[in-house]
Amino acid sequence: MAPVRELTVGQVAVRSGVAVSALHFYEARGLIRSHRTSGNQRRYSRDVLRRVAIIRVAQEVGISLAEIAAALKSLPEERTPTREDWNVLSTTWRDGLDHKIAQLKKLRDGLTDCIGCGCMSIDKCPLRNKEDRLAQEGTGARRLVVR
Amino acid sequence: MAPVRELTVGQVAVRSGVAVSALHFYEARGLIRSHRTSGNQRRYSRDVLRRVAIIRVAQEVGISLAEIAAALKSLPEERTPTREDWNVLSTTWRDGLDHKIAQLKKLRDGLTDCIGCGCMSIDKCPLRNKEDRLAQEGTGARRLVVR
DNA sequence: CTACAAGCTCAACTTAACTTGAGGTCAAGC
């Protein structure tokens, strides 16, 4: 088969692993774009596959569609994004991702050390940085804060 | 004031930073427990603060209430959980956390290294380990699902 | 002993992210 230039919604669905209804939905939300045939059917450029891949991966790590949509705004609409375009997006997210990774590591490592420590006190305990003052004594808990 | 043995729902709310309605909700879902006064008001033992802290932290890293509820099942209902009890819980989650951390790293590193590389092909690319190969059917199964 | 903040229950509403269904159109193989 000769290289397919444009993809139907069904093809995108199969190749991206995302339901047709979800693709419609993403389009309605402005995350992806398509143009229409004379018969009003959607056609996608191959770029859409990469976009959808990003959308899914980002979602899996807890980024909302709204945030993803905002980030994708940095990509050009008219042309296929260049490496540089993607780089901008990636650096936009990098800090947030670094933070999230750090948080998860702390939770993973801290869960065992801290959870049974009885340190439900002031902001020493990662699990208790709001204002609970009745308990005292914080054994060496690290901070695993959040957001 | 002598150390308070039991907490009202309002006190738990203030000290945990969680709304009263959310506490009711968690109780309905079996994540926390209370007993009632003769006048039908909830009273909580201090353990509930730690439970709620865990619930919030776990939620923030993307664990659903259902999963949290399942994990909390490993804690004893009748006595204050010991360090060992919490340890069981922590190791239960550790694998999931490890996996999630790996995912995040992939996204972080992959965004820069891979996203503009044109490698939307085989499983070399972290963002594309589903099966997209031009013209080769393959109704894709979803591979990179976490959780 | 009484006022009134704090509680209680239950139902309905909210947002996110989709899915399902109804009713109708398009396009490619025979």
Next chain:
DNA sequence: GCTTGACCTCAAGTTAAGTTGAGCTTGTAG
């Protein structure tokens, strides 16, 4: 030319995780 599967639109349903509100009860400070 027809049949059939893929598409289209739009509305309504679904799940998670709560919030909001109405109507009624409790408990405690003065």
